[in-house]
Amino acid sequence: xxxxxxxxxxxFACETGWEKMLACMANNLQEFLxxxxxxxxxxxxxxxxxxxxxxxxxxxxxxxxALRLHYxxxxxxxxxxxxxxxxxxxxxxxxxxxxxSVVERSQERRKSGMVExxxxxxxxxxxxxxxxxxxYKFKRQMNPISEVEANASL
Numbered sequence: 001x002x003x004x005x006x007x008x009x010x011x012f013a014c015e016t017g018w019e020k021m022l023a024c025m026a027n028n029l030q031e032f033l034x035x036x037x038x039x040x041x042x043x044x045x046x047x048x049x050x051x052x053x054x055x056x057x058x059x060x061x062x063x064x065x066a067l068r069l070h071y072x073x074x075x076x077x078x079x080x081x082x083x084x085x086x087x088x089x090x091x092x093x094x095x096x097x098x099x100x101s102v103v104e105r106s107q108e109r110r111k112s113g114m115v116e117x118x119x120x121x122x123x124x125x126x127x128x129x130x131x132x133x134x135x136y137k138f139k140r141q142m143n144p145i146s147e148v149e150a151n152a153s154l
Contacts, residue, residue, distance in 0.1 A: 002077075006084025014092055022093060029094050029122075033059040033069055033086070053112075055082075067122040068103075072115050079105070079118040086122065097125040 013022065025039065026032035036057040055073040062068050071082050083100045090098040104119040 002080035003084035003087075006081035006086075007088040008084075009081070010085050010088045010092060019092075022089075029090055029096070029098065030059055030061065030067055032089065032093065033057060033067070062121075065124055069120040069122060071118045071120065072108075074113060074115055076114075076116050079116065082118070083120065086120065090124075096127070099123045099125070 010022075013019070022032075025035045053074055055071055055075075055078075057072070058070040060068045060070075069082075069086065071079055073079070079102070083102070087098060087100050090096050099122070101121050102118060103121045104117075106117050108115045108117050
């Protein structure tokens with residue numbers, strides 16, 4: 001049920017005028033995930049002036065077409081919302097299907113109290129796994145520029 005709620009949240013946000021802002025956050029899914037902390041800060045502190053402490057995220061590339069997303073929250077048991085949000089965001093904003101699965105779940109003691117740490121594995125569908133579509137829509141790819149291109153930009 002929480003996963004469906006996550007899918008609903010991103011759909012609702014897009015349908016109520018937030019789609020342009022969300023689309024401007026990043027050029028691909030990895031950049032979007034890298035910007036989640038800033039987005040939560042904006043929503044919590046600026047837009048709604050809330051004292052609530054939102055979750056934090058850390059995204060890492062796992063090489064051959066996979067990402068790993070770390071989710072940290074003081075609120076226990078809400079991680080399925082993230083699974084639904086990521087799955088639906090990939091579809092709505094980046095026109096791709098992504099398989100999202102939980103690979104690790106633990107509790108960590110921090111200065112601010114207990115934190116739930118959930119690690120998600122994100123894998124693109126076969127169409128996005130190979131070639132430039134993956135680099136463009138799923139994750140950052142460093143492209144070395146040639147000397148000719150470097151001189152042309154000067």
